[in-house]
Amino acid sequence: MDTNILFIFILAVFVGFEVISKVPSMLHTPLMSGTNAIHGIILFGGILVLADAATPLAQALGFVAVIFGSANVFGGFMVTDRMLRMFKKKKSP
Amino acid sequence: MSSTIVALLIIGVAVLFILGIKLLSSPKTARLGNLVAAAGMTIALIILHKPNGDYVWSQGWSFNYTLIAIGTVIGIVVGALGAYSVKMTAMPQMVALFNGLGGGAAALVASLEFVKPDHDITTFIAGSMLFATLIGSLSFSGSIIAYLKLQGKFEKPMTFPGQNILNGLILLVILGLCGFLTLHAAGGNATLAFIVLFSLALFFGVAMVMPIGGADMPVVISLLNSFTGLAVAADGFAINNLAMVVAGTLVGSSGTLLTLLMCKAMNRPVTNVLFGAFGSSGGAGGAATGDLAGKTVKPIQADEVALLLAYAQQVVIVPGYGMAVAQAQHSVRELSDELGKRGVEVRFAIHPVAGRMPGHMNVLLAEANVPYDQLVEMEAINPSMDRVDVCLVIGANDVVNPAAREEKTSPIYGMPIIEADRCKSVIVMKRSMAAGFAGIENHLFYKDNTRMLFGDAKASLNALVAAVKAS
Secondary structure (H helix, E strand, O other): OOHHHHHHHHHHHHHHHHHOOOOOHHHHHHHHHHHHHHHHHHHHHHHHHHHOOOOHHHHHHHHHHHHHHHHHHHHHHHHHHHHHOOOOOOOOO | OOHHHHHHHHHHHHHHHHHHHHHHOOOOOHHHHHHHHHHHHHHHHHOOEOOOOOEHHHOOOOHHHHHHHHHHHHHHHHHHHHHHHOOHHHHHHHHHHHHHHHHHHHHHHHHHHHHOOOOOOOHHHHHHHHHHHHHHHHHHHHHHHHHHHHOOOOOOOOOOOOHHHHHHHHHHHHHHHHHHHHHOOOOHHHHHHHHHHHHHHHHHHHHHHOOOOHHHHHHHHHHHHHHHHHHHHHHHHHOOOHHHHHHHHHHHHHHHHHHHHHHHHOOOOHHHHHHOOOOOOOHHHHHOOHHHOOOOOOEOOHHHHHHHHHOOOEEEEEEOHHHHHOOOHHHHHHHHHHHHHOOOEEEEEEOOOOOOOOOHHHHHHHHOOOOHHHEEEHHHHHHHHHHOOEEEEEOOOHHHOOHHHHOOOOOOOOOOOOOHHHOOEEEEEEOOOOOOOOOOOOHHHHOOOEEEEEOOHHHHHHHHHHHHHHO
């Protein structure tokens, strides 16, 4: 078993905890939405299994996985950007 | 592509994801953070490699690649339609839906890898695949229930005796199946057991979210979001993709912390949110608090409120879900601008759980161009509430209920609130005398310094704007 990947996993757990330890509550929803988009990386998992799919059933399920993943990653980033576009500072008069 | 360059680029992807989340946690840089994370995603796509090390985009074009292209485009269209057509008030549902799709994809990817006929896998990899299948499908069905609850379908907690025991039993069966499959990853029985596991996990997602009330959905969505992250990380282990492990784990751990932060803002332990079926025990007791008997609320007209506001020095506006429902955020901004022109200092007091999602109010007010430095968080504004002349409560209820401070028997006792009752005068804008989401009476409405302005929030605010302009 490759222990390097476990090592990276453990480090990532701690980085994830540390990196958002101080977030104003106004950013909780955009932050949730932004991290939601990041796990949309599952699209690439879908691409990998579909690329190697050998049976019609595997192709069908892989196809669904790609659609789901694609909607997750693209929709996720777009909806986050739409929320955040609205955070503007008051223009100085 | 040389493997050294790919390895370096993967490090770059990890840095961009971490930086993206970091930048997302400050208002000034949040939008940039989202773009940084998207850039990381683009690089991860360009350098995508198969588990055996082949570069994905240098293989010959096949029917499967056509399917990939079509599927991706369908996803983009669905995602864009969802992201840009949804109303700002329905943002939380949209996040829930996207999260569910991600969970579903994670489960499908893991299942397809698991049932692949011609491969032998280690116990560790089999475990990762089963974990991803279980958590991914649970997140899928749970998110859809959360979405429906936020859309107003079966908002009330759905409970029956022995529910927690039944859920516990299902969980035991699921874990038993996982154990069996980890050891016997091949054979006819395995496929059957796998299908049973998949269905039970889907059902468990429904059973887990159904007993939780609509008001607690933000916490549930945040939790399911971190679940999906962990499922994606497990998939990354299964197909040996480092970028997926890093991205999924970052989401899993930051999402867990975010969930705990949200619960802290409501002063409730996470176990209480998930298994407590809020209000089912304390609701009746809270509603019948004796000292409210005989007291009545005092209504007020818009003209009078306008005068109070126009000649105040400090005004605090407390927005709540009622403002979102009435789509009144633009009218609120108009009122605040009008008062600003007259030299009144206007601030918005934002409770961490006002609305249906933390930050919900900020997003709505930002949409209406209220500058974010005018939005003040609960802890920051409470110490100065005594000096405030008028506090305008727009469609907020539980988050300003002094019962949280005064009434030991109240189900919301101990929840931090915006202390509106300490202001010189309080105007509560409300459609009717219905109780809030927690289903309990609000003591604020009966205080001597409180007046009620009944009616649709948007209509009342427009009347206020006109009256302030005229005065």
